[in-house]
Amino acid sequence: MTTTVKPPSAPPTAIRPKVVARTGLYAVLAANVVAVAVFFAQAGFASNALVVLGRLFGLYGALLMAFQLLLVARLPWLDRRIGMDRLTSWHRWTGFGILWTLLAHAVFIAFGYAEGTDVGPIGTIVDLAETTEGVLRAVVALGIIVVVGAVSGRWARRRLAYETWHFIHFYTYVAVVLAITHQVAVGTTFTSSSVARTYWYGVWTVALGAVVLGRAVLPLWRNLRHQFRVEAVVPESDNVVSIYITGRDLDKLPARAGQFFLWRFLTKDRWWQANPFSLSAAPDGRTLRLTAKAAGDGSAALRHLQIGTRVFAEGPYGAFTxxxxxxxxxxxxxxxxxxxxxxxxxxxxxxxxxxxxxxxxxxxxxxxxxxxxxxxxxxxxxxxxxxxxxxxxxxxxxxxxxxxxxxxxxxxxxxxxxxxxxxxxxxxxxxxxxxxxxxxxxxxxx
Incomplete structure (x- = not known):
């Protein structure tokens, strides 16, 4: 143990960034919940109660899908204030919310349109899929969401490889596109009001734009700008190694101590693997350092990296700062x-x-x-x-x-x-x- 005299205390931080970001997200979601209710009421209630409820659940399912996209977009402002782990937790529960609201949408619509006919709810869905534009796409989208929801349960996650689980989750984007086209084709808020139509286009533009910005544009731009490369490989013990990364204009990279990157070392056998490793030294504007313990083939191979190896880094991520x-x-x-x-x-x-x-x-x-x-x-x-x-x-x-x-x-x-x-x-x-x-x-x- 090393004990020394305490230096003078620094003033505490008055701003609570996590509270500000969390409150902002809740406020945005609440405002959109109200907006959806207003546009829904303005569209009128021409059908029976079951169909009306089904349409309302469908609208809120669509809103949750857009909110879900915002949570997974990895936007730096949100990530630095809330943290990817908490955003992931919200993403999981929002996903289950989407599953149940869209199931309710399908059930209420099926029973509502079947009311007063000799065709049961299943037959009604089949008829709608065959005769109404956009319904078949909605059925496919719901099927994808059910599958994704099933593999998101804890019992399934324990039995699936991460790569398999992640690959299945990519089909969620297919479901989103199918759901949007379904909403455009048959959604009453699209056909009854130009203002509501503009609102929904705006919601989907912001949600999809956030994903493209956070998951594609920012990582590509940062890697083109900084040109990351391996500068040194230093073994710390038998199973731990430190990798020093250099590049251009690293003083412009908004990384802080405590954050992590998704590191992809562009070698023939590892370019497709991205691993999260924290910075093990505070960024100094010249180099970045990660320190990893051998926990699998990917991390064990790090000590054999060649000097000059190109690196594709996504981040920085994390609110542990x-x-x-x-x-x-x-x-x-x-x-x-x-x-x-x-x-x-x-x-x-x-x-x-x-x-x-x-x-x-x-x-x-x-x-x-x-x-x-x-x-x-x-x-x-x-x-x-x-x-x-x-x-x-x-x-x-x-x-x-x-x-x-x-x-x-x-x-x-x-x-x-x-x-x-x-x-x-x-x-x-x-x-x-x-x-x-x-x-x-x-x-x-x-």
């Missing part, structure tokens, strides 16, 4: 290779910091020498905690012993999921406010 600080002093808790963003954050953070590094053995303490020197230079306290998982070395009493004023500090946490869950529970027990607890999991929306 000093942007969200609420207190002048902080606690940084790392577990295993989760030390990489923690080490970068320590380099950038001002004010007194306490760093707690949890590993099984001393040999597992990657970048520990760097942490020790950095802590000494910044006047931070560093605790290396080793030993088996049980007993809990980061239990509330242990945390309080190392950081008596932990409830008055920001806490940044990164490590294996079981450790993070346990520490988060311990922090709640110690009364650390939720707003002062910062963590992020590697979850990729869409």
């Amino acid at each position: 000093a942007l969200h600080r609420t207190r002048p002093e902080s606690v940084l808790i790392a577990g295993g290779v989760g030390v990489t963003p923690i080490r970068a954050l320590l380099e950038e953070l001002h004010g007194h910091a306490v760093v707690i590094y949890r590993v099984a053995t001393d040999r597992d303490a990657v970048l520990y020498d760097e942490l020790r020197e950095l802590a000494r230079a910044k006047g931070a306290e560093l605790h290396l905690v080793t030993g088996p998982v049980q007993p809990d070395k980061l239990a509330p009493a242990e945390l309080l012993r190392m950081v008596p004023d932990i409830a008055d500090r920001d806490v940044f946490l990164c490590g294996p999921p079981p450790m993070m869950s346990a520490v988060l529970a311990n922090l709640r027990e110690l009364g650390v406010p939720k707003a002062q607890t910062h963590f992020e999991r590697f979850s990729l929306a869409g």
